[in-house]
Amino acid sequence: MVITLRPEATPEQIHGVEARLRDLGFQVVRAPSPGPIVLAAVGEGTLPALAEMRAMPGVAEARSIPEPFKLASRSFRNETSVLKIGDVSIGGPEVILMAGPCTIESEEQMVRTAAAVRQAGARVLRGGAFKPRTSPYSFQGLGEEGLKLIRRVADANGLLVISEIMDKSQLGLMERYVDILQVGARNMQNFSLLRELGKTQKAVMVKRGLSATVDEWLMSAEYVISGGNDRVIVCERGIRAYETYTRNTLDLNAVAVAKSLSHLPVIVDPSHAVGVREKVVPLARAAVAVGADGLLIEVHYDPERAICDGQQSLYPEQLMGLAKQLRQIADAVGRTF
Ligand code: PEP
Ligand code: MN
Secondary structure (H helix, E strand, C coil): CEEEECCCCCHHHHHHHHHHHHHCCCEEEECCCCCCCEEEEECCCCCCCHHHHHCCCCEEEEECCCCCCCCCECCCCCCCCCEEECCEEECCCECEEEEECCECCCHHHHHHHHHHHHHCCCCEEECECCCCCCCCCCCCCCCHHHHHHHHHHHHHCCCEEEEECCCHHHHHHHHHHCCEEEECHHHCCCHHHHHHHCCCCCEEEEECCCCCCHHHHHHHHHHHHHCCCCCEEEEECCECCCCCCCCCECCHHHHHHHHHHECCCEEECHHHHHCCHHHHHHHHHHHHHHCCCEEEEEECCCHHHCCCCHHHCECHHHHHHHHHHHHHHHHHCCCEC
């Protein structure tokens, strides 16, 4: 249920409404909006008649939230959430480019790749220090050494850092180095991790699981928000279908659907979606045209030698070419780049 208070509601009236909702067993969350106070009553409480809430002093309006993802829904908060991190706003008019290698490998790799990423107009440097690999024998990431490296190189280039957190035990460490904590596709329903991420103030980007429905994906975001952290982004990264020419299938339907159901910024990762270098750029263009708030793209100064995902990593020149096209596409859909 979402309750909008009258602009002239007194603190006592607001307290009265909140107390009544808590008595009924609900968790009460305030929408961070500049206008009148909006409350969401979520959880397993006994649903009072909406009429009872409407009749309470100070209440302008009360209505139910039909979606299961209450706090992530547009029924709760109609305007797209804008996440401010430093001078970067995710979810605003600017299409945000996040780019970098799949995994952090070495100083030379990070320095050379980050320079290309910055030149292309990206705002966020990506790179995994903890890698969720299908095989236990594959490279697992540089850990803290990698985090130190990406932070230093990002700072030198005026970029933010996004990196994947695989386990809740890594949170304290990652908070020291990272601006956006990425939850990988394989961890989308790691509920104890999602709950822990509700307790941090860092931005969290939840990638869609390989076979997750839009509802399941947004429910994972809901875990983080209901835990107390509303700085959440979601990312479509392709789902597993029957096609074998490409690694996964980029679900642009889901981007359009998530944008209409949820106020959370939606990022698209065409690299993991298609898995083939030549197809990344056209899919990135399509993602921005369909309304994505940003892109997450793998790029490497020497993809042939990349330890991980070289086959889908762009050459720096390809990223530059995409950046030029993005300017026009963003303009055509009322955004900037
Ligand atoms: C990644 O972005 O490095 C990654 C492993 O992606 P995903 O979780 O989508 O497979
Ligand atoms: Mn990768």
